[in-house]
Amino acid sequence: VNTLIVYAHPEPTSFNGAMKDVAFNVLTQNGHQVRVSDLYAMDFNPVAGPRDVQRRVDTKRFDLLSERAEAFRQGTLADDIVAEQEKVLWADFLIFQFPMWWWSVPAILKGWFDRVLMSGFAYSDSEWYDTGKLKGKRAILSITTGAGRRRFAPQGLYGDMDERLYSLQHGTLRYTGLDVLPPMIAWAVEGADEATRAAFLDQYRERLHTIDSVPSIPFLGPADYDDRGRLKPGRAIVEL
């Protein structure tokens, strides 16, 4: 199994760094090939825009979708996008390791989604969700939070964690065809003691040992909705 870890934290000795190292070590020991996109170390540019293409079709008005589509066809996408897309194609399994900032990913990782998972590469008008271009590959979010688990209860202040992650897990990863595994969440690590942190690392190690047999989240897709966008009879959103 080829694994790509997309890792977004500014400090190598952080708990996020430790989580990334655990994944690298366990998977390597279990015979995976592992590559890491260390976005901070790479000084990855997260800003989708004119720098996404080497040559512009229209030098006056910049239309992101059409310029990138043309550059994708011509092989003139920016080198940093191409390098990441090659890693994604190589990988069977993608791990996204990041601290939750404002209930989402750090901007440097948001930009990875904005730029790398572009139309034509990761999906098209007719290839999305079940038929997305990355179908057959698997992915997992591995997250650290500042807040504790209780805040994310279904009736909690921050709402249900599954809801907070829906735009990432369903709206982004699953959109491209990826099978999404239940997330690994290390809760409230900022103020946690060493024992708690060690327990999270142990829990992650254990999950990674059996990761190849973990079922993915049974998300619905476009085929479950009618032409007016409503759930078809008999299709129900599965509670996790």
Next chain:
Amino acid sequence: VNTLIVYAHPEPTSFNGAMKDVAFNVLTQNGHQVRVSDLYAMDFNPVAGPRDVQRRVDTKRFDLLSERAEAFRQGTLADDIVAEQEKVLWADFLIFQFPMWWWSVPAILKGWFDRVLMSGFAYSDSEWYDTGKLKGKRAILSITTGAGRRRFAPQGLYGDMDERLYSLQHGTLRYTGLDVLPPMIAWAVEGADEATRAAFLDQYRERLHTIDSVPSIPFLGPADYDDRGRLKPGRAIVEL
């Protein structure tokens, strides 16, 4: 009324640019002072990290929260953060104008949230939601989407738009104390004809004329939850 428009789109002649111009013109005509943070034109750095501070306390290990807190106390935050924070303090009303990418903001705007709305400036451990440091100010999301309204129905493929925006509207803006107005959404503008686009601009103009009297979204806050993170009896999440 002092208004700050935080605008995130790479192309000035885009529909997002037109929405930004409408807001600038209407509010200026109505006697507002208006400033614009044009994040793309500013080449705003969205990556929270060591560049957030001018001097580091710990030059070996970078801890984002403590380094920024110390720099905030010492007045040694990065100039670009200070400039944005000054605009936020100046403003009574904040407009965020952006295209929805992956059911969220473009990375350049996510980084504005990550860096500008930092602990100590926008909130603290005891100042959040109703008591957040930006309380008394108002904010609105003005969004363009690629997908149509139906997809975002409560039972739609993308789920309810209120849910998709909860992390931004409640988890980010309201967290800092801002009163959040119902969002302006221009649906499916990518493929829309000129008449449809013009109608969205008209709708936005009309809303802006009466924006000072629009009630904010009645979000719940920490006082509505018990110590175990659960809703107190009699407190119910208000349907919009």
